[in-house]
Amino acid sequence: EQQEKWVPRAVNMEIIGTYAQTELGHGTFLRGLETTATYDPNTEEFVLNSPTLTAYKWWPGGLAHTANHCVVVAQLHSKGVNHGVHPFIVQIRDEDTHMPLPGVKVGEIGPKLSFSTANNGFLGFDNFRVPRDSMLMKNAQVLKDGTYVKSRLSKLTYGTMVFIRVMIVTDMAYYLSVGATIAIRYSAVRHQSKPKENEPEPQILDYVTQQHKLFIALASSHAFRVTGQWLWTTFVRVNKALTSGNADTLPELHAVACCLKAVTTRDAASMVEACRMSCGGHGYMTSSYLPILYGITTAACTYEGENTVLLLQTARSLVKAWQKGSKGKPLSPTEAYLMDKSPVPKWENTLDGIIAGFRRVSAGKVQDCVSKIDKLVKMGTSYEDAWNQTSVRLVAASEAHSRAVILATFRAEVSRAAAALSPPLARVLHQLVHLYTVYWALERVGDLLLYTSIAERDVQELQQQYEDLLQKIRPNTVGLVDAFDLRDEILNSTLGAYDGRVYERLMEEALKSPLNAEPVNQSFHKYLKPFMQGKL
Numbered sequence: 001e002q003q004e005k006w007v008p009r010a011v012n013m014e015i016i017g018t019y020a021q022t023e024l025g026h027g028t029f030l031r032g033l034e035t036t037a038t039y040d041p042n043t044e045e046f047v048l049n050s051p052t053l054t055a056y057k058w059w060p061g062g063l064a065h066t067a068n069h070c071v072v073v074a075q076l077h078s079k080g081v082n083h084g085v086h087p088f089i090v091q092i093r094d095e096d097t098h099m100p101l102p103g104v105k106v107g108e109i110g111p112k113l114s115f116s117t118a119n120n121g122f123l124g125f126d127n128f129r130v131p132r133d134s135m136l137m138k139n140a141q142v143l144k145d146g147t148y149v150k151s152r153l154s155k156l157t158y159g160t161m162v163f164i165r166v167m168i169v170t171d172m173a174y175y176l177s178v179g180a181t182i183a184i185r186y187s188a189v190r191h192q193s194k195p196k197e198n199e200p201e202p203q204i205l206d207y208v209t210q211q212h213k214l215f216i217a218l219a220s221s222h223a224f225r226v227t228g229q230w231l232w233t234t235f236v237r238v239n240k241a242l243t244s245g246n247a248d249t250l251p252e253l254h255a256v257a258c259c260l261k262a263v264t265t266r267d268a269a270s271m272v273e274a275c276r277m278s279c280g281g282h283g284y285m286t287s288s289y290l291p292i293l294y295g296i297t298t299a300a301c302t303y304e305g306e307n308t309v310l311l312l313q314t315a316r317s318l319v320k321a322w323q324k325g326s327k328g329k330p331l332s333p334t335e336a337y338l339m340d341k342s343p344v345p346k347w348e349n350t351l352d353g354i355i356a357g358f359r360r361v362s363a364g365k366v367q368d369c370v371s372k373i374d375k376l377v378k379m380g381t382s383y384e385d386a387w388n389q390t391s392v393r394l395v396a397a398s399e400a401h402s403r404a405v406i407l408a409t410f411r412a413e414v415s416r417a418a419a420a421l422s423p424p425l426a427r428v429l430h431q432l433v434h435l436y437t438v439y440w441a442l443e444r445v446g447d448l449l450l451y452t453s454i455a456e457r458d459v460q461e462l463q464q465q466y467e468d469l470l471q472k473i474r475p476n477t478v479g480l481v482d483a484f485d486l487r488d489e490i491l492n493s494t495l496g497a498y499d500g501r502v503y504e505r506l507m508e509e510a511l512k513s514p515l516n517a518e519p520v521n522q523s524f525h526k527y528l529k530p531f532m533q534g535k536l
């Protein structure tokens with residue numbers, strides 16, 4: 001009924017909404033949110049209130065001037081009992097005048113690192129009354145007399161966040177395709193230095209260091225697209241089960257969505273930054289779009305669950321799985337490898353060998369965390385303090401788990417799809433899978449040395465494999481980014497346009513600057529000249 005009331009209006013843009021959960025004082029710890037929604041059975045309304053400054057909603061995108069409604073997450077009070085955080089759909093502005101409604105204080109939070117077009121806002125309530133059916137009652141309800149009906153699963157309140165985290169993995173694949181396209185096309189156009197005196201300056205794309213900076217971004221875009229598709233299919237399956245009341249697979253989805261969101265956003269931000277730096281000074285131009293793209297990707301490390309916090313959520317699941325598995329209980333498919341108690345096999349420099357190696361690293365790290373926590377607790381430390389003292393290792397275990405999931409998914413999905421592809425295309429995609437896998441083996445060689453039987457000669461061989469792959473991929477690099485088929489209007493970049501007219505575009509953009517409107521800027525007469533004449 002509520003969906004019938006609100007969904008059509010949202011779909012045809014009669015109402016423009018945002019998700020107002022984060023407050024000035026709390027973004028991570030949701031149970032600490034301060035906005036209250038107190039039920040008044042006499043009028044069958046909820047009274048929304050922001051009791052403190054830190055209770056003000058802060059950050060929601062579009063809240064400052066665009067949204068006229070929002071989903072507000074507030075502590076629900078009824079009959080004197082606080083039932084915890086629940087979502088409410090609330091009109092905050094008049095639908096004709098767009099004026100904030102009485103009792104609503106709303107505004108813009110100010111300049112940010114990027115997303116300058118999203119008017120992120122603040123929102124405070126001063127005993128603002130909304131009808132009872134503002135409470136989104138799919139999971140929990142409040143009856144007319146104020147009786148609270150518990151949700152069959154309290155965690156469903158957090159469902160929106162799982163959905164967005166699942167989508168973010170695919171978002172990162174897209175952002176990396178943009179960054180790789182801009183930087184690789186520019187690297188094909190840019191000629192610089194003279195390693196061979198009697199030859200023209202080479203394309204910077206022929207420097208192996210440039211390939212090392214850029215090809216992993218290209219491979220990661222495909223890895224995250226494929227992993228994002230797998231995660232979405234998992235989400236749809238779990239959601240279908242939830243609709244029929246079965247929540248058994250929700251914890252696994254939550255755990256894998258947390259670590260994949262954290263790892264893909266961190267990788268995307270650092271790889272987009274590498275794309276920017278690989279374009280030298282021109283990569284620092286706003287007109288290249290790379291600084292804006294960095295601002296967008298680095299924000300994703302914070303929003304929808306700060307990365308460390310999410311990695312610790314997955315670590316919580318891995319530790320629980322280890323304890324469950326140790327009692328012989330079955331584990332979820334993504335965590336089942338934790339119980340592989342077989343002896344560490346002879347290292348193999350193959351994709352399967354590396355993937356198995358990352359699983360060993362993750363299992364070994366989880367086991368180390370459990371041992372450290374157990375040891376601290378036995379010495380009288382509280383579990384919470386033992387957890388905190390082990391948390392650096394717990395984050396590392398989560399990352400290793402996430403990498404094992406991405407490596408295995410990327411390899412399996414490309415192998416499955418390859419059968420339907422032309423041999424040359426299949427070969428190039430396999431090269432990207434191979435590059436991605438060997439790149440991360442070399443990045444985490446310390447962990448592999450600790451938890452697997454990899455030897456020095458294996459590492460030397462992997463390094464050579466990696467460099468051979470850079471050489472093999474080089475001839476197809478521009479074709480691979482062209483295959484993303486990103487229009488110039490979408491790339492919005494002087495460096496990444498399809499026609500490669502980089503220098504003309506840089507100059508065209510520069511001349512659009514208002515500072516080039518006249519040969520002598522007014523600042524000369526107002527400040528420089530008086531200063532030079534000692535009059536300032």
Ligand SMILES: CCCCCCCC(=O)SCCNC(=O)CCNC(=O)[C@H](O)C(C)(C)COP(=O)(O)OP(=O)(O)OC[C@H]1O[C@@H](n2cnc3c(N)ncnc32)[C@H](O)[C@@H]1OP(=O)(O)O
Pocket residue numbers: 019021022027028029030031061155158159161162250251254302303304305306309313316
């Ligand atoms: C293009 C730009 C788009 C930008 C969009 C950005 C929009 C936003 O940022 S919206 C705001 C996003 N905010 C967040 O993500 C907040 C993150 N914080 C949280 O999710 C929670 O506070 C959290 C999980 C860290 C801790 O919550 P808390 O209630 O203390 O949970 P915790 O005690 O750790 O766990 C309780 C149980 O709930 C489970 N759980 C927690 N979250 C979830 C979830 N989302 N789904 C399912 N289960 C969950 C835990 O696994 C745990 O289960 P168990 O007890 O069986 O182990």
Ligand SMILES: Cc1cc2nc3c(=O)[nH]c(=O)nc-3n(C[C@H](O)[C@H](O)[C@H](O)COP(=O)(O)OP(=O)(O)OC[C@H]3O[C@@H](n4cnc5c(N)ncnc54)[C@H](O)[C@@H]3O)c2cc1C
Pocket residue numbers: 018019020021022025026027028029058059060061115120299302303304305306307308309312
């Ligand atoms: C661009 C952008 C858009 C956003 N859009 C929205 C939106 O539309 N709607 C909305 O509701 N919110 C939005 N947010 C807010 C966002 O969800 C929060 O900023 C995010 O959840 C992090 O919470 P916080 O800012 O309180 O950081 P904090 O949680 O205060 O984090 C600060 C530091 O504390 C650490 N920390 C916190 N808790 C723990 C812990 N338990 N263990 C270890 N370390 C911990 C974190 O790791 C971090 O290093 C947006 C944010 C940004 C940047």
